[in-house]
Amino acid sequence: MRREVRYGSELIGFEVTTNSILKDRIRIHVHPNCQVEVEAPPDTDEKELSAGVVKRGRWISKQLAQARSAKAHALPREYVSGETHFYIGRRYKLRVSETNEKPGTVTLKGGTIEVTLRTADKAAIRRRLSEWYFERANDYFERRMATVVSGFTWIEETPKFKLVTMKKQWGSCAPSGVIHLNPWLIRAPSDCIDYVIAHELCHLRERNHSPAYYKLLTRHCPDWQHRKAKLDGIAELILAE
Ligand SMILES: [Zn+2]
Incomplete structure (x- = not known):
């Protein structure tokens, strides 16, 4: 269910999720889609939920500003070196290089997804990377x-x-x-x-x-x-x- 609370000049909307494992405390998350989630034990008092959001208002506001700016700068993927790609919840930097060897390879190295291909054009990289994701x-x-x-x-x-x-x-x-x-x-x-x-x-x-x-x-x-x-x-x- 969606709720709202005023923090300074800002109106913070939030969604409440219930988690029976949480004992007497709430957890606040700001997601990349700019959704604020308040995770709380079942039957938590409404006032307590709002008070929890106001208490962390400064932090939430900062996180929201960051999420908004990241969203505004999100561009379609170009499949070029340096770009961010996700794998099991982690961000990796893409590194593309050309080789004469066939077939092309994809390897995870530290924080990098390395794609080596004969013809490293956008369509080929995208295709090879998709295959790799599907296998994984x-x-x-x-x-x-x-x-x-x-x-x-x-x-x-x-x-x-x-x-x-x-x-x-x-x-x-x-x-x-x-x-x-x-x-x-x-x-x-x-x-x-x-x-x-x-x-x-x-x-x-x-x-x-x-x-x-x-x-x-x-x-x-x-x-x-x-x-x-x-x-x-x-x-x-x-x-x-
Ligand atoms: Zn279903």
Whole structure:
């Protein structure tokens, strides 16, 4: 639910997410999409939420200014050296170089994604990098699926998953029980990836987003609202091609 509070001359809008694991305290996040999230234990007093935002008003205001300016300077990707690219929640600098060897390679080195290609033009780099992301996504999601499913004692067999590029969705669960995952999710932080997997696994028992569904999801992932807000907050950044 959205709320507002006045801080000096500024009106700060914020979204409240509940997390039963938090005991007697709130956590404030400012996401790259300029959303302010207040994560709080269930049934936290309204006044306490607003007071918490006012108390950290200075910090929030500064974070918002930074997020706004970063958003304003966000340009479409050019696939040139020095550009920022995401991988499992981390920012990497792209480094492009040309080689006579075939095939081209992609390697992670420290904070760099190094792409070496015969013809290092934009389309070729983009294509090779996408292939690399898809391979990594397959590998990483398979491992995360195995880990996340181990907490779902009512699931007997680890479901199969398929990478499916989707414009606005991170995942879906087919009636056959096959889970579709958006390969670009590999750019998101690992807790967000686990959340999407848990979200789809819960659909194996509850098809629709009913109260029973959310009860199940909360049981398996108590801070799913925060993870969702975090993922929404970076969606634009990590879906940009
Ligand atoms: Zn769903």
